[in-house]
Amino acid sequence: MPVAQDPRRVAMISVHTSPLEQPGTGDAGGMNVYVAETARELAARGVEVDIFTRRTSSETPVEAELVPGVRVRHVTAGPYEGLAKEDLPGQLCAFSAGIMQAGLSVPEDHYDLVHSHYWLSGQVGWLAADRWRVALVHTMHTMARVKNRHLATGDAPEPRGREIGEVQVVEAADRLIANTDDEARELIELYDAPPSTVSVVPPGVDLSTFTPGDRGAARRELGLPPDGEVLLFVGRIQPLKAPDVLLRVAGELLVRDPALRARLTVAVVGGPSGSGLSRPHELEELARTLGIEDVVRFVRPVDRARLAQWYRAADLVLVPSHSESFGLVAVEAQACGTPVVAARVGGLPTAVGDAGVLVDGHATADWATAVDGLLRDAPRRLELGAAAVAHAARFGWGATTDRLLTVYRQAMRERASGTAEPSVDEPLALAGVPTAVIP
Numbered sequence: 001m002p003v004a005q006d007p008r009r010v011a012m013i014s015v016h017t018s019p020l021e022q023p024g025t026g027d028a029g030g031m032n033v034y035v036a037e038t039a040r041e042l043a044a045r046g047v048e049v050d051i052f053t054r055r056t057s058s059e060t061p062v063e064a065e066l067v068p069g070v071r072v073r074h075v076t077a078g079p080y081e082g083l084a085k086e087d088l089p090g091q092l093c094a095f096s097a098g099i100m101q102a103g104l105s106v107p108e109d110h111y112d113l114v115h116s117h118y119w120l121s122g123q124v125g126w127l128a129a130d131r132w133r134v135a136l137v138h139t140m141h142t143m144a145r146v147k148n149r150h151l152a153t154g155d156a157p158e159p160r161g162r163e164i165g166e167v168q169v170v171e172a173a174d175r176l177i178a179n180t181d182d183e184a185r186e187l188i189e190l191y192d193a194p195p196s197t198v199s200v201v202p203p204g205v206d207l208s209t210f211t212p213g214d215r216g217a218a219r220r221e222l223g224l225p226p227d228g229e230v231l232l233f234v235g236r237i238q239p240l241k242a243p244d245v246l247l248r249v250a251g252e253l254l255v256r257d258p259a260l261r262a263r264l265t266v267a268v269v270g271g272p273s274g275s276g277l278s279r280p281h282e283l284e285e286l287a288r289t290l291g292i293e294d295v296v297r298f299v300r301p302v303d304r305a306r307l308a309q310w311y312r313a314a315d316l317v318l319v320p321s322h323s324e325s326f327g328l329v330a331v332e333a334q335a336c337g338t339p340v341v342a343a344r345v346g347g348l349p350t351a352v353g354d355a356g357v358l359v360d361g362h363a364t365a366d367w368a369t370a371v372d373g374l375l376r377d378a379p380r381r382l383e384l385g386a387a388a389v390a391h392a393a394r395f396g397w398g399a400t401t402d403r404l405l406t407v408y409r410q411a412m413r414e415r416a417s418g419t420a421e422p423s424v425d426e427p428l429a430l431a432g433v434p435t436a437v438i439p
């Protein structure tokens with residue numbers, strides 16, 4: 001049962017992507033997982049959640065139940081198919097109107113709080129929270145001004161319209177959720193967010209699905225050789241995620257040690273996304289150019305249980321992103337006991353902790369040296385794998401949701417009293433996870 005000051009019903013807004021979609025391709029990624037997992041956890045605590053998302057197919061029902069207590073409500077805004085994320089700013093009015101109509105069918109005080117995800121949803125949440133006279137809690141997930149500082153070659157800068165929209169959402173939100181201290185600092189320094197409105201809530205990992213397991217069994221299930229080295233990339237395939245680094249590393253390792261070719265498997269699990277959609281075969285072409293197509297496997301996005309098998313089967317998971325607000329893949333891999341080699345950017349140092357290896361920059365030689373060193377050092381991999389499991393255990397979605405509820409309660413109290421409270425400062429029982437809100 002919810003405690004007295006908990007919200008009874010929360011309206012979550014996720015305009016551009018539905019929690020029902022398979023993550024790992026197109027616009028579906030960590031945000032879908034975040035929305036679905038926190039909604040489930042809220043429902044388990046007795047808080048009803050309606051998730052509003054855009055209808056993208058005539059087959060999609062108007063409403064679907066994710067789990068008891070969590071409804072996904074599909075709002076018609078523009079043509080179902082063929083709209084890119086970049087087209088959606090033109091549909092925000094239609095989407096907002098759809099939400100207002102949905103709101104008409106329920107009592108005026110139906111929702112106690114709006115939680116919007118990504119700036120497009122923040123624009124809609126701003127209006128919805130205002131009309132329903134409730135607090136708006138917003139999570140950015142990614143920010144244009146941060147992305148534009150870390151652009152990968154081939155990625156177009158985020159448009160100014162997005163930046164302006166984000167600034168408006170920062171001003172309109174009662175509370176902003178940052179994944180890490182770094183993200184909190186970016187909100188304050190790059191978006192002028194009042195520090196007292198920013199709360200740090202680390203995302204989570206499904207610790208019942210992502211568990212250590214039998215590597216041999218995982219490799220058998222996936223048709224991988226029982227011996228030999230397996231390097232893995234998981235995620236949406238676009239320049240920002242830098243899957244090319246994995247291929248270039250493999251090419252470099254094979255130059256350094258041609259005998260490795262008989263033992264090496266490089267797997268890329270995920271589908272094209274963002275600017276990668278216009279060049280869906282770029283990675284295959286790169287593999288051919290590097291002369292490594294015989295060792296590379298491209299795998300379409302898989303469900304969570306199968307993904308756990310991929311993590312277990314791998315010797316190392318590479319997360320070479322140019323920009324990453326957190327990096328769920330890194331924590332999931334670690335929860336399965338597989339060491340991670342990650343770029344030292346954004347939230348990845350928090351996600352990886354001391355249990356993996358962080359690489360500065362994206363130079364192939366640096367990455368190849370880090371990977372090579374670990375591949376040749378089985379005891380170190382074992383040691384890191386054990387540390388990885390312990391580190392990931394700090395990131396359950398239950399802890400994330402408890403922390404979110406603290407922020408929700410605070411936002412509701414502030415609305416009711418009309419006075420701002422100091423930042424959420426309850427210490428998280430997650431030693432080592434930075435949670436302090438920047439003063």
Ligand code: UDP
Pocket residue numbers: 022023024025028029030031033234235236269270300301302303304307326327328329330332
């Ligand atoms: N994912 C998945 N199946 C796949 C590939 C990825 O379920 O085949 C999920 C992955 O488990 C992770 C999410 O997609 O939870 C990606 O989140 P991350 O934070 O790493 O990146 P984002 O997509 O948010 O940029």
